[in-house]
Amino acid sequence: MRTIIFQALEFTVLIPGMLLAYLPVNSSLKQKPKKMIAWMLPLLVIISFLSGFVCNRFHLSTRMILLPLLFLTFILYQATLRISLWKSVSIYLAVCAVFSCFNSLARATSAMLSFNSEEQAFSGFSVFAVLYNIFCILFVILIWHPASHVVKDMVEDENLAQTWYVFWVLPVLIIGLNLVLISKYNTILHTQRFLHGYIVIVYALLLILALFYTMFLMMANILNKNQKLQQENLFLSVQQERYENLRSAIEEARQARHDIRHHFVQLSVLAEDGNLEKIKDYLQNAMDKIPGFDFHFCENQSVDNVIGYYYALAQKEEIPFDARVDLPQELSVDEMDLCLILSNLLENALEASRKTTMSRQQILLEIRQHSASLLLIRVENNFDGIIKEKNHLLHSTKRKGLGIGTQSVRRMAEKNDGSCNFTYENGVFTAKIMLRATL
Structure with missing residues (x-):
């Protein structure tokens, strides 16, 4: 039973992972947040413990269940959003990339803590499952404000539409590298020399991700500012032209009304002379000048x-x-x-x-x-x-x-x-x- 619980704990990271994926897109949800939490949270808990039971019952590796499970949760993620596929894929892969690094970091940390333990295998796995959840939850808390504000603005910015087409490349490479390291060296993880090198690699991957996302956000802010300046200049030029046309129309109408008094004076003079032809010409000329x-x-x-x-x-x-x-x-x-x-x-x-x-x-x-x-x-x-x-x-x-x-x-x-x-x-x-x- 304890093994099932600890294996299920490796799958419960889906909960903070999905929460993190939803933070930048909370304004694009198809349902209200409270309603989504009411059905999605129990669903993820049930899926996690069911997956742990399947792994224990059939002696399967958690990775064999986790990979197809991630695909299914992505389908669920995309179905609940009103954003483009490229954006949802990029965000979801970014979360997976970070969490894959925490997976490796938790494995390395648990190996260090259980290095001299007699029940090395079980003790290491149990510590790993707990540490994995702790790392992921702490990261979500740490990144909550930037994800729900800075990253949210970047997601909603239409000026960066084409950038999302290549945003997924690095996360995929990071995920792949973590999977290769785990599958290839997991049996010798308790070798002290390799363990130290493994930790260095994991920290390097996290640093690369942090630098990549920081540079991406900086680039996004620069592009956004430039685009906003261009839109602002266009807005001001169009409004200035419209304002000038409007002012000219108002002034023309005012002038026409003001001139009516002078027209009446001139018509009175022509009427006293009895010159009907000049009155007709004058009226036609005045009417042509009055705006319609x-x-x-x-x-x-x-x-x-x-x-x-x-x-x-x-x-x-x-x-x-x-x-x-x-x-x-x-x-x-x-x-x-x-x-x-x-x-x-x-x-x-x-x-x-x-x-x-x-x-x-x-x-x-x-x-x-x-x-x-x-x-x-x-x-x-x-x-x-x-x-x-x-x-x-x-x-x-x-x-x-x-x-x-x-x-x-x-x-x-x-x-x-x-x-x-x-x-x-x-x-x-x-x-x-x-x-x-x-x-």
Whole structure:
């Protein structure tokens, strides 16, 4: 019975191993963590003791059971995640590589502790099983924070997608080397000269793994920073261009309205002279200069101009646009931020509508003051095609990376102590924005 328990202990390292493998990907679980623990932990305990019983009953080496068992647990691991196969393979092999080194280290340590024991075989195996679990559990505790934060960020970073294709190479080599050493020299492990060399090799392998993962994390951080800088520059350039266009449109509309008074003065002079032809020419010339988006939606002139600009574009392309806006002249939120949010949302809505069949084209805009401190915005539009989303962030359909417009809306909503929510269902994309009043 004691032999079965100690053999089962060698398999119980699956529990800290699976826990470590899940730490970097806890945001990609298909089930809630508590629910997974409720069924997976008893399952792993049962598997461990059942494997120990099989090894003892049929006099099998634990390695003969462990290797196929690792394959089955990987299938279970992959089935519970929403990440790519390359990432899950790389993470799982990394854990196996580290634990294989601890396996060798536990064997060497147990051999040293039981070197002069009369019951060398059994005593050594029992000490090994206990030490193996202790080493693995301590390592999981030690690596908990880096794995659930630093490594997690690296896993979720889409800029490193191609790197995962080669990440598995070194772990496989380390696992293979540990297996070769154990299978070839396990019978002479109690030879003092070899034992010292064996320990040196194990420490060297652990050091190589530590250096490899450290360099990989450093490289990942550098690549991530460079990519973020490129995205930030793209974001700023696009937003600057959009801001300039928006400011020009608003200024043009303001100037046109201001010029109306002067037009009336000039028309009055021409009317007094009774020159009908000059009046007709003057009116035609003035109408050509007035922008075609002179619509009225609310009392605030800047917001009114922005909505009017996109409303005119939608009318020109025969896209139905329903605007329901109830805003006073003086806003409780930052006026320019609100204009940029509307510009981004309506620009995206128009872009999606252009790619949608004519019979389904529709844009709906609702803006209302919920209270003295809250302003609510809702933009809906139909779309055809696929929305790219990962980790609750929308990706651009025109370029690689996150969507510039939705990123901008999210930032400005957070800047105004508000929030934003993007949903898409049954071919309808909905953006809901909440802004708080500035103090």
